[in-house]
Amino acid sequence: MRIVDARVIVTCPGRNFVTLKIVCDSGVTGVGDATLNGRELAVAAYLSEHVIPALIGRDPARIEDTWQYLYRGAYWRRGPVTMTAVAAVDTALWDIKGKVAGLPVYQLLGGRSRAGVRVYGHASGETIPDALESVAEFVSRGYQAVRVQVAVPGMPGTYGISTQPVYEPATAGIADEATWSTPHYLAHVPAVFAAVRAEFGPELGLLHDVHHRLTPIEAARLGRSLEPYALTWMEDPTPAEMPDGFRVIRQHTTTPVAVGEVFNTIFDCAQLITERLIDYVRATVVHAGGITHLRRVFDLAALYQVRSGSHGATDLSPICMSAALHLDVAIPNFGLQEYMPHTAETDAVFPHGYRYADGFLHPAEEPGLGVDIDEELAARYPYRPAALPVNRLTDGSMHDW
Numbered sequence: 001m002r003i004v005d006a007r008v009i010v011t012c013p014g015r016n017f018v019t020l021k022i023v024c025d026s027g028v029t030g031v032g033d034a035t036l037n038g039r040e041l042a043v044a045a046y047l048s049e050h051v052i053p054a055l056i057g058r059d060p061a062r063i064e065d066t067w068q069y070l071y072r073g074a075y076w077r078r079g080p081v082t083m084t085a086v087a088a089v090d091t092a093l094w095d096i097k098g099k100v101a102g103l104p105v106y107q108l109l110g111g112r113s114r115a116g117v118r119v120y121g122h123a124s125g126e127t128i129p130d131a132l133e134s135v136a137e138f139v140s141r142g143y144q145a146v147r148v149q150v151a152v153p154g155m156p157g158t159y160g161i162s163t164q165p166v167y168e169p170a171t172a173g174i175a176d177e178a179t180w181s182t183p184h185y186l187a188h189v190p191a192v193f194a195a196v197r198a199e200f201g202p203e204l205g206l207l208h209d210v211h212h213r214l215t216p217i218e219a220a221r222l223g224r225s226l227e228p229y230a231l232t233w234m235e236d237p238t239p240a241e242m243p244d245g246f247r248v249i250r251q252h253t254t255t256p257v258a259v260g261e262v263f264n265t266i267f268d269c270a271q272l273i274t275e276r277l278i279d280y281v282r283a284t285v286v287h288a289g290g291i292t293h294l295r296r297v298f299d300l301a302a303l304y305q306v307r308s309g310s311h312g313a314t315d316l317s318p319i320c321m322s323a324a325l326h327l328d329v330a331i332p333n334f335g336l337q338e339y340m341p342h343t344a345e346t347d348a349v350f351p352h353g354y355r356y357a358d359g360f361l362h363p364a365e366e367p368g369l370g371v372d373i374d375e376e377l378a379a380r381y382p383y384r385p386a387a388l389p390v391n392r393l394t395d396g397s398m399h400d401w
């Protein structure tokens with residue numbers, strides 16, 4: 001079998017998604033997510049200009065060799081644009097292999113290790129009572145774990161609070177600017193989790209996303225102040241490009257730490273894993289080099305009792321979610337999967353077979369990934385430039401978002 005065609009499809013059914021579709025001479029096709037929120041066209045160009053010409057004529061069965069060709073052969077290794085493009089090719093090739101074998105991809109990864117994929121949802125509110133209502137809604141839909149974000153009094157537009165039914169931080173055109181105050185934030189968050197724990201009892205999994213906004217010692221203080229509420233994890237407490245900072249956090253708190261939605265390769269997380277500085281690695285298929293490479297990350301993590309907690313925000317397409325679920329159900333060290341349902345428009349553009357029931361997602365059972373793109377429908381939603389916000393401290397200095 002040979003690859004005879006590959007195309008990049010950019011569509012915006014509410015938000016932008018980039019998809020790679022690979023076509024083989026036998027007529028079999030495979031899809032891969034290539035979405036990098038706010039930098040979509042950079043990946044689209046990388047694929048069209050530099051990757052697709054090298055794919056034509058290749059044997060689609062050679063997944064590992066193609067991965068090595070794209071990674072080592074580029075000379076300019078790693079980075080979000082490159083690794084998202086590599087991921088798209090890798091994901092599409094696993095889809096093709098599954099279809100050719102007549103098996104869902106998780107069977108090719110070693111088969112099931114669990115009955116379903118436990119997920120967490122995003123509860124949020126302007127105030128603590130609003131957040132409690134939002135958590136109650138998730139609990140009533142069967143969720144066993146929720147991430148909780150509440151607006152910080154005196155700080156408008158806090159990350160994680162959305163007025164839209166589906167959380168979407170990117171805004172049209174140039175980035176919005178938000179304001180951040182670490183002292184206000186650190187003073188408020190413990191009260192949020194005290195209220196949520198008191199209302200929902202000890203069983204519910206509670207998570208919180210800090211979005212890289214604290215220094216290590218500030219993060220250590222937050223973790224310590226949240227210990228009485230036994231969080232499942234504190235996410236991205238400090239910028240992850242400085243793994244040493246996580247030692248400081250570890251020295252001061254037993255609150256578990258999750259990191260990795262911005263990671264691209266195993267090299268980003270190797271030190272965090274091998275020094276046991278984190279508990280969950282949140283890398284995901286689309287930004288960490290596809291199923292092949294993410295499996296390698298999770299296998300390294302398994303040696304150190306670090307579990308998976310893959311990113312699953314709505315800026316990753318249903319193709320990424322489908323691929324993530326095949327991995328989640330197969331690996332021994334699965335932890336928790338983030339799940340934010342897409343809009344009905346997005347679901348229609350990406351028909352998929354995975355389903356949610358009672359706090360769990362289940363991968364599709366059909367051959368391959370069990371997801372596709374409806375290209376005619378996709379063409380009705382042209383690309384619209386959008387950007388993630390930026391963050392400034394109250395004195396106007398730039399800060400991490």
Ligand code: GCO
Pocket residue numbers: 037169209211261311312313314315338388
């Ligand atoms: C999460 C993430 C997202 C990111 C978004 C950036 O934990 O789900 O932090 O909300 O902000 O994916 O594109």
Ligand code: MG
Pocket residue numbers: 209211235236261
């Ligand atoms: Mg996050």
